[in-house]
Amino acid sequence: xxxxxxxxxxxxxxxxxxxxxxxxxxxxxxxxxxxxxxxxxxxxxxxxxxxxxxxxxxxxxxxxxxxxxxxxxxxxxxxxxxxxxxxxxxxxxxxxxxxxxxxxxxxxxxxxxxxxxxxxxxxxxxxxxxxxxxxxxxxxxxxxxxxxxxxxxxxxxxxxxxxxxxxxxxxxx
Numbered sequence: 001x002x003x004x005x006x007x008x009x010x011x012x013x014x015x016x017x018x019x020x021x022x023x024x025x026x027x028x029x030x031x032x033x034x035x036x037x038x039x040x041x042x043x044x045x046x047x048x049x050x051x052x053x054x055x056x057x058x059x060x061x062x063x064x065x066x067x068x069x070x071x072x073x074x075x076x077x078x079x080x081x082x083x084x085x086x087x088x089x090x091x092x093x094x095x096x097x098x099x100x101x102x103x104x105x106x107x108x109x110x111x112x113x114x115x116x117x118x119x120x121x122x123x124x125x126x127x128x129x130x131x132x133x134x135x136x137x138x139x140x141x142x143x144x145x146x147x148x149x150x151x152x153x154x155x156x157x158x159x160x161x162x163x164x165x166x167x168x169x170x171x172x173x
Contacts, residue, residue: 001169007033008149008169022149022171024120028062037168038063041146042070044166050143051113054078054104056131059120063148067118076108078117078131089137093130102130104138111139122147122167125156132163 007027014021027033041063050073055064057079068075081090081101088103109115117131128145135142142163150156150167157165 004033004037005169005171022121022151024059024148027148037148038066038070040168041067041148041166045071045116045144045146048143049114050116052076052109052140053116053118054109054131054135056102056117056119056127057083060118063120063146064118067116067146071116073116076104078102078104078134089134091130091134091137093126093133095126100127100130102127102134104134106138109135109138109140113140114143115140116143117145118147119145120148122150122156122165123154125154125159128156129159132160 004027007030009023009026011021011023013019027037050071052074053064053068054076055061057077061077065075081103084103084105087106089106090101090103092099092101115135117128117135119128122128132142132145144164144166145160147167149169152170153173
């Protein structure tokens with residue numbers, strides 16, 4: 001995946017000192033890079049049962065619909081509080097610097113459906129864990145968790161036991 005890694009801009013000290021930000025917008029604007037990324041993510045899930053792809057706000061809204069389209073699945077958004085217009089189910093989760101909340105429409109997924117959770121980046125795993133918990137709270141099955149990038153040195157995967165976690169590009173430090 002070095003070909004795709006070269007398309008990601010690294011920005012030091014953003015959003016605060018000591019953080020290295022991986023800017024995927026430079027990969028997204030490259031038509032070959034974006035197509036390759038989506039194609040390879042889809043290859044992992046082809047032939048597996050996926051009814052719905054749930055994209056986590058906000059960058060999961062970029063990759064999720066593309067995956068859903070290619071996999072013949074539906075797409076649903078998981079959003080921050082008070083962004084969805086109908087009845088929602090929510091989970092609260094801890095971040096390094098406080099807590100946050102994720103919501104989904106109560107009728108977005110149903111018991112027995114296979115849901116693929118999707119986001120741009122897996123770091124510490126808190127948001128992904130919350131998304132998986134939200135799917136399970138609605139009695140749906142988690143088909144997997146797909147990410148464009150994984151910061152494996154932060155061990156976010158450990159918060160997703162028993163989940164098929166797949167990421168295209170990994171940073172080991």
